Amino acid sequence: MAANILIVEDESSILELIALNLHQAGFNPIRAISAEYADNIVKETIPDLIVLDWMLPGMNGIEFAKRLRANSATKLIPIIMLTAKSDEDNKIEGLNEGADDYLTKPFSPRELVARIKALIRRRSPELVNDPIIVEGLVLDPSSHRVQVNNKSINIGPTEFKLLHFFMKNNNRVYSRNQILDKIWGDKSVIDDRTVDVHIKRLRESLKQSGYDKLIQTVRGAGYRFSNE
Amino acid sequence: MAANILIVEDESSILELIALNLHQAGFNPIRAISAEYADNIVKETIPDLIVLDWMLPGMNGIEFAKRLRANSATKLIPIIMLTAKSDEDNKIEGLNEGADDYLTKPFSPRELVARIKALIRRRSPELVNDPIIVEGLVLDPSSHRVQVNNKSINIGPTEFKLLHFFMKNNNRVYSRNQILDKIWGDKSVIDDRTVDVHIKRLRESLKQSGYDKLIQTVRGAGYRFSNE
DNA sequence: CATTCTTGTGACATTTTTGTGAAATATTTT
DNA sequence: AAAATATTTCACAAAAATGTCACAAGAATG
Structure with missing residues (x-):
């Protein structure tokens, strides 16, 4: 279920650098050294996001982005544009032509990964299941574990779902019925008090x-998870 | 009392994207993957607003909007039309056929949320869940908290409702009976003096x-919340 | 198939909230 | 100033909401 990230970059050292970092971040990098090549790849599998170099031999990044936006199957793929030019004009043009984000070389791989996560999270949140951390309490959806100081704590299935739900929705109050809907599913004919x-x-x-106080009772309203 | 927003969209990734964002904005998203399905949902519960994709398999968005407008029970529901086509003709047709607003894909979720809030605020201001701030006093409906200088102050359920009501209706005088109606509901056979x-x-x-003086007594008339 | 874990419920304990009557204050009217 | 009216304050018992516990049924595990 890892997100496929297509990297279109003609300088192989940069291509590999990016691919390595994406791999380490849990994504599935797909390499393309030109827009034409990338075009073929896209025809086979729609990637979840594209990292696109601005300057490319043959068809350049902007043109490729335009092509993608013109096709209904690909027009919603988030695109992060990479460029060596740092002037504002290009940034604006890039964003106009359909880039969702924009990074100037040289860039830090860490930042690239962060931005990719942000974009993917926006479009398909289920693909980014980063651990959620609140005050040292770590809930890792992918390994289905809750840890404190690197030590797993024991927790039942329903409790896990509850905690996950709460941690995802920090600081918001939910009524018992809302919680029932979210955790048990609408079909449930289950007692509130459960x-x-x-x-x-x-x-x-x-x-x-x-x-001690992570889950707070809000009388007359429901429960709230919060570290405040 | 969160607003129910019906989303009619056949592409599940977009559907989920919208649903997630609406949820995080404090709305209650209801998903429908086709107009026919949406039609059934509407028969059960009238949503507070509909986000409607233009292109749908089966009955398309325009037709569905027309149906809604033809029925007195649903003709006032605000509709935001989503479309991939960016040409003006469709926009005009869409607005003519009853869309209240119009958004072209790809759109930013933030903007969608902003427009939804604007529409809902226009039709039912009480359903928008933004924090209300008066002179440093912050009431946040979503976390069900009242804070001053980032410090929560303790308040009972009825007091919370009262304060919420007053802050939403700053500067206006309400009689005891009006307040009873608004806070306790019509059924109340409760004494004025409560x-x-x-x-x-x-x-x-x-x-x-x-x-000290936020809630003022207006002799012979009732009470008023005001910072003046 | 036996064993272990998990789940939802009912019963009961505890805590918080609520509405009321009555007394105390305040404000206006006579 | 006294009377009449309106509002504030207080204490308290009833009601409502929440917390806790034990247990039988169900599900998962090996």
Whole structure:
């Protein structure tokens, strides 16, 4: 389920640098050394995002982006444009022509990865399941684990879903019924108060790891996860 | 009491993108992958707003909008039309056929949310969930908190509702009976004077945070929340 | 198939909130 | 100034909301 990232870049050292970093970030890099080559790749598999060099031999980045935007199958693919030119005009033109973000060389790989995550998160949040961390409490959706100080804490399936839901929606109050809908699914004909019990169990698990007030009761309204 | 937003969109990635963003903005997204499906949903619950894709398999967006406009129960629901076509003709046709706003793909989720808020605010201002700030007093409906200088102040459920109501209706005088209707609901067979007591309790909470005269008594008329 | 884990519910305990009556203050009217 | 009216304050019992516990049924595991 890793996101496919197409990299279009003619300088192989940069191409490899990017590919390596994306791989390490858990993405699946697909390499293309020219727009024409990339075009063929796109015809086979629609990538989840494209990292596109501005200056390319043959068809350049802008043209390629235009082509993608003109085709209904590809027009929504997020594009991050790379360029060595740092002037504003190009940035504006790039964004106009359909780039969703823009990075000037030389760039830090870390920043590229961060921006890619941001874009992917916007379009297909299910593809980025980074661990969520609140006050040292780490919930990692991909490994289905909750850890504190690198030590896993024991937690039941429903408690996990609950905690995941809460951590994703930090600081917002949810009524028991909203929680039922989100965790159990709409079909549920389950008692409101079941939520209370699971909240209790979750609190207990968290308390054993030293987290005392992460889940707050908001009388008359529901529950809220918050570190404040 | 979050606003229900019906999203009618056949591409699931876009559907999810919109749903996620609406959820995070405090709305309650309802998903429909076709106009026919949406039609059934509308029969069950009237949404507060509809985000409607122009191109849909089966019945398309325009036709669906027409249907809604033809039915007195649904003709006032605000509709935001989404389209991949960027030409003006469609825009005009769309607006003529009953769309209240119009967004061309690809669009930024942030903008969609902004437009939705604008439309909802126009039709039902009470459904927009933004924090309300008066003289440093912050009431945030989504986290159900009242804060001063980033410090939460303690407040009971009824006091919260009261304060929320007052802050939304700054500077306006309400009689005890009006307040009873708004806060307790029509069913109330409750004594007028109960309002006085809750006003007292609210004043007390506010006073402890340094707000002394926010709620004013208007003799013979009722109460007013005002920072003047 | 037996064992272990997880789940939802009902019963009960605890805490918080609520509405009311009555008394105390305040404001206006006579 | 006294009377009449309106509002504030207080204490308290009833009601509502939440927390806790034990247990039987169900699901998952090996």
